[in-house]
Amino acid sequence: MHTSRRAVLTAAAAALTLSLTACSVDEGAGTSDPAGKRQITFLTFETPNLTPEYWNAAIKRIEKKYPDITVKKLVAPTTDRTAYAKQLLASGQFPDVMIAVAPTGLGDAGNLYAWQPDELGDFQVPDGGAIDGKVYQLPANTQSIPVVYYRKSMFKQAGISAPPRTYAQLLDASAKLRAKGIQPFVVGGGKDGFPTVLPLTGTVATDVYGKDPDWMVQRRAGKVKFTDADFVGALTKVRQLARRGYIDKKMVSLDYAATEQAFLKGKGAMYPMGCWFAAAGDKSAIKDDIGVFHWPTDDGSPLASGYTGGGLSVNARSQHLDAAKKFALAFQLDKSNLDNSVRSDALFPAVKGYTPPADTGPVFKETYDLWREASEQKATVKAFAWETGGDALLPGLDAKVHAAAQDVIIGRRTPEEAAAFLDTEWDKAS
Numbered sequence: 001m002h003t004s005r006r007a008v009l010t011a012a013a014a015a016l017t018l019s020l021t022a023c024s025v026d027e028g029a030g031t032s033d034p035a036g037k038r039q040i041t042f043l044t045f046e047t048p049n050l051t052p053e054y055w056n057a058a059i060k061r062i063e064k065k066y067p068d069i070t071v072k073k074l075v076a077p078t079t080d081r082t083a084y085a086k087q088l089l090a091s092g093q094f095p096d097v098m099i100a101v102a103p104t105g106l107g108d109a110g111n112l113y114a115w116q117p118d119e120l121g122d123f124q125v126p127d128g129g130a131i132d133g134k135v136y137q138l139p140a141n142t143q144s145i146p147v148v149y150y151r152k153s154m155f156k157q158a159g160i161s162a163p164p165r166t167y168a169q170l171l172d173a174s175a176k177l178r179a180k181g182i183q184p185f186v187v188g189g190g191k192d193g194f195p196t197v198l199p200l201t202g203t204v205a206t207d208v209y210g211k212d213p214d215w216m217v218q219r220r221a222g223k224v225k226f227t228d229a230d231f232v233g234a235l236t237k238v239r240q241l242a243r244r245g246y247i248d249k250k251m252v253s254l255d256y257a258a259t260e261q262a263f264l265k266g267k268g269a270m271y272p273m274g275c276w277f278a279a280a281g282d283k284s285a286i287k288d289d290i291g292v293f294h295w296p297t298d299d300g301s302p303l304a305s306g307y308t309g310g311g312l313s314v315n316a317r318s319q320h321l322d323a324a325k326k327f328a329l330a331f332q333l334d335k336s337n338l339d340n341s342v343r344s345d346a347l348f349p350a351v352k353g354y355t356p357p358a359d360t361g362p363v364f365k366e367t368y369d370l371w372r373e374a375s376e377q378k379a380t381v382k383a384f385a386w387e388t389g390g391d392a393l394l395p396g397l398d399a400k401v402h403a404a405a406q407d408v409i410i411g412r413r414t415p416e417e418a419a420a421f422l423d424t425e426w427d428k429a430s
Contacts, residue, residue: 037070038320040096040327043085045076048257049279049345058337062330069323071097079192079256080399082106096318097328100310102388103129105395107136113314113325122333124350129309129389137388140311140332141341142348144304144371145274145383146198149281149363152291154182154269163293165300167206167237174246177269184246186268187409188259193402195259196252197385198272199241200405202295203234204384205305210297213381216391219426226422235408235415242409249410274386275306275367278346282361290363292370304374305383308350394429397422 044055052075059071074095076084082102088094089111106112114134120126128139150163158177164170174184189196208215208230218224225231241247254262263271264284271277272295281290294304312328314321331337333351341347342356346364348371349356356368374380385393385401393401404422407413413421 037068038323039070039072040318040320040324041072041074042327043074043076043081043088043095043098043101045079045081045100047345048260049276051344054340054344058331058334058340061334061336062327065330065334066323066326069320069327071327079194082395082398094315094317096315096320096324097312097331098315099312101137101313102392102395102398103131103136103313104388104390104392107131107134107313111316112136113316113318113321119325119329122352124352125308128350129307129387131390137309137313138311138328138332139308139350142306142308142350142371143275143310143383143386144306144348144367145386146202146272146305147275147292147294147367147370148202149263149271149273149277150291150293151266151269151286152289154266155291158182158269163291164296165293167296167298169300170296171240171244171246174241174244174270178245183248183268184270185241185248186259186263186271187247187251188254188256188262189252189402189406190255190258192256193399193406194385195254195256195273196405196409197402198274199238199247199295200234200401200408201305201384201386202272203237204231205381206295206297206303207234207237209305209381209384210303214391216382216384216387216393220390220394226419226426227416232415232419235404235418238405239408239411239415242411247409252406252409275348275371276346278361278364278367279344281363282346287361287363292363292366294370294374302374302377302379304371304380306371306380307383307386307388309388310347394426396429397425400425 042059046052055073059073063069063071078084081100085098085101094111103112108131114136115138120135123139125139127135129135129137154177158180160173160176164173177184187196187199211230212218215224242249251262260277260280262268264286281287297303311332314324314328318324338349338351338354339357341349342360346367348368382391385398400422404418408415408418
């Protein structure tokens with residue numbers, strides 16, 4: 001989920017309005033009924049993959065396991081779940097449990113419970129997303145961000161025999177597609193913002209993080225800047241794709257759901273997105289026509305970018321802290337919940353001993369195998385603008401990065417100007 005899942009993602013404001021009625025949650029929204037049940041609030045989000053029915057079934061599964069706990073579901077009204085959680089905190093309505101909310105600026109301020117090492121023993125990356133050595137968000141899922149999904153039939157029509165391994169081959173494939181009247185890339189954004197950043201996440205992985213995997217930690221320490229040559233070079237590659245028409249400037253106005261549909265309906269041949277798209281791909285009529293490759297490096301060496309985190313966090317001041325912790329751990333470790341997260345959102349559960357269900361579709365299997373192979377080769381880096389721990393952007397910078405990526409694509413800012421803008425906004429956030 002994105003981390004996210006990233007994630008990503010269109011929510012239902014109407015459901016939120018209903019769920020917030022008579023809700024007060026700062027020192028824990030929890031209440032107790034005469035039967036002794038403890039009620040906790042749980043902030044979720046909804047997407048085309050993660051429907052109300054998905055969340056209701058997952059919650060009910062844990063309520064059945066712990067009949068003394070009842071859960072009141074809240075739904076974030078926008079894709080910016082972190083901003084909404086902070087809004088609830090400021091208004092005295094901070095949820096007891098929340099999912100895919102970035103802990104930076106919340107956990108280190110004492111608002112989120114710091115999970116103890118003995119509570120994290122079931123997770124493959126127990127320190128995933130840590131801030132100053134403390135884990136405030138269960139490191140439950142790994143997501144590969146981005147991978148490039150492509151239409152095999154369109155590649156064949158353009159005479160492209162194999163997915164590109166080098167960046168030069170990516171440009172060549174794009175030129176061949178355009179020559180056949182096929183839009184090379186589907187890249188949206190609109191009100192959701194984040195779909196626009198995927199090409200930049202890819203170029204930062206290959207041109208910045210590939211050289212310095214701890215670049216964001218160095219940025220936090222003031223040792224590097226966005227205006228440094230490598231980062232400007234990553235922005236320049238994105239601008240190059242737009243200038244050549246390989247990324248359609250007009251598509252940037254599409255929100256996340258519309259962007260996904262544009263690819264599924266054949267409006268373009270390549271779709272850089274997080275691995276969660278595999279769920280929608282496998283539900284589509286074109287699942288056998290969808291292939292996948294990693295954003296190419298200059299020299300063709302394998303490199304995958306992704307992040308582990310995105311799980312549940314708990315309000316440190318919850319009136320029912322034990323119940324909130326019990327619910328969060330059970331929710332993340334329940335086998336049926338994990339299987340359904342794979343089927344519904346194509347997550348890679350980072351839980352020891354877990355194996356995805358055998359009945360997953362071809363798009364998920366290819367996506368998962370790509371990540372597993374890169375991991376085995378130790379050819380992975382973190383995903384820029386998707387980190388959530390001490391290696392994350394400063395609070396509030398996500399939206400600025402999304403805006404900068406959009407500006408570069410539509411030509412409102414040069415790469416140099418966009419980089420300078422980010423450094424200025426970073427200084428403000430500091």
